[in-house]
Amino acid sequence: MSMAGQALRQTPAAVESPSAVGTGGRRPHVTIRGLSKRFDNAVIYDKFNLDIPRGELISVFGPNGCGKSTLINMIAGLMPMDAGEVLFDGMHIGDIKFGYVFQNYREALFPWLRAFDNIAYPLKMMKVPPAERRARTEALVARLGIKLDLNLYPYQMSGGQQQLVSIMRALVVEPEILFLDEPFSALDYEMTLFMREQLQRVFIESGTTMVLVSHDLEEAVYLADRVLLLSRHPARVADFKAVAAARPRSVATLSDPDFVQTKAHCLDVFQREVRRS
Amino acid sequence: MSARRYEALLPMIGVAALFAIWFVATARQWVDPVLLPSPASTFKALWSGMHGPLGFDFVKTVYRTAAATLIAAVIAIPLGILLGSSEKVYRSLEFVIDFFRSTPASAMFPLFLVLFGVGDETKISVAAFGAILVILFNVAYGVMNARKTRLLAAKVMGASRLRVLFDVMLLESMPQTFVGLRNGVSLALVIIVVAEMFIGSQDGLGHSVFEAQQLFDMPRMYAAIFAAGVLGYGLNLMFLLVERRFVHWSGK
Numbered sequence: 001m002s003m004a005g006q007a008l009r010q011t012p013a014a015v016e017s018p019s020a021v022g023t024g025g026r027r028p029h030v031t032i033r034g035l036s037k038r039f040d041n042a043v044i045y046d047k048f049n050l051d052i053p054r055g056e057l058i059s060v061f062g063p064n065g066c067g068k069s070t071l072i073n074m075i076a077g078l079m080p081m082d083a084g085e086v087l088f089d090g091m092h093i094g095d096i097k098f099g100y101v102f103q104n105y106r107e108a109l110f111p112w113l114r115a116f117d118n119i120a121y122p123l124k125m126m127k128v129p130p131a132e133r134r135a136r137t138e139a140l141v142a143r144l145g146i147k148l149d150l151n152l153y154p155y156q157m158s159g160g161q162q163q164l165v166s167i168m169r170a171l172v173v174e175p176e177i178l179f180l181d182e183p184f185s186a187l188d189y190e191m192t193l194f195m196r197e198q199l200q201r202v203f204i205e206s207g208t209t210m211v212l213v214s215h216d217l218e219e220a221v222y223l224a225d226r227v228l229l230l231s232r233h234p235a236r237v238a239d240f241k242a243v244a245a246a247r248p249r250s251v252a253t254l255s256d257p258d259f260v261q262t263k264a265h266c267l268d269v270f271q272r273e274v275r276r277s
Numbered sequence: 278m279s280a281r282r283y284e285a286l287l288p289m290i291g292v293a294a295l296f297a298i299w300f301v302a303t304a305r306q307w308v309d310p311v312l313l314p315s316p317a318s319t320f321k322a323l324w325s326g327m328h329g330p331l332g333f334d335f336v337k338t339v340y341r342t343a344a345a346t347l348i349a350a351v352i353a354i355p356l357g358i359l360l361g362s363s364e365k366v367y368r369s370l371e372f373v374i375d376f377f378r379s380t381p382a383s384a385m386f387p388l389f390l391v392l393f394g395v396g397d398e399t400k401i402s403v404a405a406f407g408a409i410l411v412i413l414f415n416v417a418y419g420v421m422n423a424r425k426t427r428l429l430a431a432k433v434m435g436a437s438r439l440r441v442l443f444d445v446m447l448l449e450s451m452p453q454t455f456v457g458l459r460n461g462v463s464l465a466l467v468i469i470v471v472a473e474m475f476i477g478s479q480d481g482l483g484h485s486v487f488e489a490q491q492l493f494d495m496p497r498m499y500a501a502i503f504a505a506g507v508l509g510y511g512l513n514l515m516f517l518l519v520e521r522r523f524v525h526w527s528g529k
Contacts, residue, residue, distance in 0.1 A: 100433045107426035109527035125435040155529035
């Protein structure tokens, strides 16, 4: 998260990209090359390549245990990779600002801090002075239009509210990329629906590149600009399917023929990959 | 509403029943009045004693227990954090800690008498020794059991190792630290009272109980026991209140 990378941003290292599944035409934001990872005897990734386009929300979907979370954890630098390279505009993860939202909000937030101070905490780590921290946090809350009493402690909030606080905490540093690891899977269905809308709003509002791991196909397609469908391990890109539906999407989108067709296609690919074992 | 008020009174029922049985037992002389004086004479002894020598003994015991607990906390909390922040270090010392934690602190009296002589230092240091191990063990476990996700979250946000230690591990260990402090102060009180009885002591609640028994002044002995009970309960309650105030997230 160092700021040192800011200066480099003007002249990103040119990335000679070997053929990778990715973005037609636009310069990719994230380039993954030759990523390899094994756990004991299982090869999870073997020379995996992928380009992630800028400013898009990518859902990662695939069979159980194919390494969805492993992928974003390696991209985000939370887990070492055995081989390969992940570059963000030519820079390494240590040189950029990024946010990460954990599935387990209860354990990811700090219960001894009020919601507001939880959100502002990453700014403290960046040595932003207190007054500016306050101003930037307030600005973020106002911009996202989220109505929450931020004087509460996390344990005084509902699960969804806590996860919203987590998302805001990840966004407060104005990250170049945001990772979300099954952020809604610990919530009940009603709250999940509400949170999808909230995340979509945050995405439209911030335009941040987002990578979301989901185990719910409808959610994965509904939220995504592109769905990354992975095969069983060693994981390959089974498909990198663009979702055309315009934003903001709503409940009506779910029954839109185009959307239904995209979802059916993803399900087909998924089932093909599940059977291939 | 009235049901809730009723529930708040529930703990008083046991107290009332105890006093009722005590009162009837002494009024009817079911028990030899020399062995069990009436509640009235006991509380008279408590009242007059607390304004006289018993009050002085009470303060002495509070001082020794507080000193022992304070010394124990000052030594054990930083050490516990240090041990807990490295699981390897803790594992290598675990047996030693467990062994001395299981050794009755009262067995250490003779050794400490040799080291510190017959005075407050001996009582306080034996009590501190017992409390240190209890607090140390709890703090170290509190730090070691810090939620992995929380540590990772802090790391992702760019917190240095030292930051993680102070901003996350230290606070994560607070609920367990308070468990250690409450157990520690209880143990310190037990050791202090025992020491006051038998180790050439001239004052303190233990001395008061022992002396009253020697003089067969039963109301005074019961009064001193009662004062010791109040002290033990009060110390525990004090730590609970402090915990609820400062470790508000505990158990949530």
